Amino acid sequence: MKTAAIFGASGYTGAETVRLLLGHPEIEIGALSANRRADEAYGDVFANFSGQSLPTTQKIEDIDLTGIDVVFSCLPHSTGQAAIATALDHVDTVIDVSADFRLSDPAEFEAVYGAPHSQPALLEDRVYGLTEFARSDLLGARLVACPGCFPTCSLLALLPGVEASAFTDSLIIIDAKTGVTGAGRKATLGLHFSEVSDGAHAYGIGNHRHAPEMEQELRLFGHTSAISFTPHLVPMNRGMIATCYVELTEDWSVERVRQLYAERYSADPFVTIMPDGEVPQTRHVRGSNEARIGIFADRVPGRAIIVSVIDNLTKGSSGQAVQNYNLTQGWTETLGLGATGLFP
Template identity: 60%
Template sequence: MKNAVILGASGYTGAEAVRLITGHPKLRLTALTGHSRAGERYADIYPSTAHLDLPDVVTAGDVDWADVDVVFACLPHGASQDTIATIADKVDTVIDLSADFRLRDPDLYAKTYGRSHDHQGLLGTAVYGLTEFARHELRGAKLVACPGCYPTCSLLALLPGINAGLISTDNIIIDAKSGVTGAGRKALQSLAFSELSDGAHAYGVGTHRHAPEIDQILTRSSGKETMVSFTPHLIPMNRGMIATCYVTLTDGQSVDDLRAAYHAAYDDEPFVHIEAAGAAPQTRHIRASNHCRIGIFADRVPGRAIIISVIDNLTKGSSGQAVQNYNATQGWDETLGLHVQPIFP
């Protein structure tokens, strides 16, 4: 058994991490932190956990780090890097769910997130944990930067085609939509039921902070400077995410070639699945699970294709991928703690 601590356990990703880790056969939760909720019983924050024997919420400063093996950092961007810097040498592994160690260029981080990166030594050691494409780097990693939910959904849809040279890096368009939990657990008017129900809207148009993260990985994979057109939307559901990607095929390639490449990449994966030809994936079929489903279609525009990917933003897009990454760092079966079936209806 490994002893685990969740930093920021009072937020949605922290609660999802609690849900998954309490079902993991090799992890034991020894501390839960939450700066503004310190001193409270976890069941008072999330009554759905009342049947579990969980520690009370404390501050990070109150944790005894002596016997901690792994930290799942579910903290806000900015706060995460500072906290991780104080504990990185006290634990074996840190799995960071924030954006603080995703971008390799500290200047790009500062431009994207509006604050400096003050721990560039740690930044240089972080492994970008898109599990299906990072296993060789994850084994034994000390610091893992889990991808954002939008990048996870989009990159799983694009990378097999990019890696096989079937998709042009020019003019990639990503139209993505997320459930409201992607905005975090905040008491904001814009997230109130009456403000969100019966509607949908785009946000961060042309400026969303996940676009540079997607660019970074596609550039690294293709060897060509890549910049995508990315627009996120908020839709009135609790959890789930869909990314519809419009791409141009390289000369002489067909959608059949594309489909074959995706089957080759994913047919042995436990969590990524290719839909039958003509079938579009639906968020309702992956809800509360670590699964991703991908549909591949010929566009009516000759030479173009449409790739649709769905994930649960809190599971595969966040805490589920974090657990999968930790499993990979230990050389364990990646599915440990992640055998939860999608909830339907």
């Protein structure tokens, strides 16, 4: 058995990590940090865990990492760099769910997040953990940066086509929508029920922080142009959908692209390519680690529309984190992740 500590266990991704690890056959939870909720029973922080045998929450600096094998860091963006560096002096592996180690270039991190990166040396050996494209790098990795939920949903929809030069290097458009949990648990006026329900709105228009992350990964597979990415907040708790618009290169058809994707993901347990004409829906992956992708012809010849759905808290965050840790250990990547989506 491996023993895990979860930093930031009072947030939504922390709670999702706890939920998944409670069902993992090879991991036990040894410590939970929740600075503002320190010294509380975890069932008081999240009532759905009442009755579970879990450690009392602590401040990060009070956690004894002796005997801890892995830290799942679910801290807010730009707050966990020092804690992760300290943890790496004591544990074998850190799986970071935040944005702190996603960008390879510390100068780009500062430009996007507005503060210098305090641990730039750690960026040299970290693995960017989009699992389906990182397996060869994950075994034995000590620091894994899990992609953002929007990049996970969008890159799974785009990378096979970019990798095969099926799309032109012109503009890629990503129209994406997320549930409210993507904004975290902190009380904010714009996330009150009456502010969010019965409507939807775009945000981060033209400058969302996930665009540079997606462009970084697309460049590695040969796409050099900037993308156009607009996220939207919709009134649901969980779920994410990315609708991607691409232009096909000569000799590529939508049918050939669909076949390419089916072959590329044929051995991936958590990616499903939908049959022709079947539209993926967020409600069908809720609570699961599955991504579903549908590929459609646009009414304009030579263009394709790719629709990808995930649960933002599971495949888009904590589920992918567990999947990545499984692979760092050489385990079957599906361990602890076999739950079917919750419907209705």
